[in-house]
Amino acid sequence: FGQLMNASHVSLRDDYEVSCKEIDILVELAWSIDGVIGSRITGGGFGGCTVSIVKDEAGEEFQEKVGGAYEARVGKKADFYVVEIGDGPRVL
Numbered sequence: 001f002g003q004l005m006n007a008s009h010v011s012l013r014d015d016y017e018v019s020c021k022e023i024d025i026l027v028e029l030a031w032s033i034d035g036v037i038g039s040r041i042t043g044g045g046f047g048g049c050t051v052s053i054v055k056d057e058a059g060e061e062f063q064e065k066v067g068g069a070y071e072a073r074v075g076k077k078a079d080f081y082v083v084e085i086g087d088g089p090r091v092l
Helices: 002-014 021-031 056-074
Strands: 036-042 049-054
Touching: 002 021, 002 036, 002 049, 021 036, 021 049, 021 056, 049 056
Parallel strands: none
Antiparallel strands: 036 049
């Protein structure tokens, strides 16, 4: 799944040209962290957000390294929204 996410980002960046420098930096930084399963642009393109699937044990390192390197390279702080997978759909 992670390889498909990464390939999807490359396609959106290269084939459709809907990414931007800041998003590409976030994704490439994510790809460099052990414990990242995959990362790609999300939303409508042309900037905004990335989604990264990160193993629990790599979460803190991911935020520290990606956040620090992104701020150093871009001059802006990255925000991180940590979510967990739920139990899936069910009748309430």
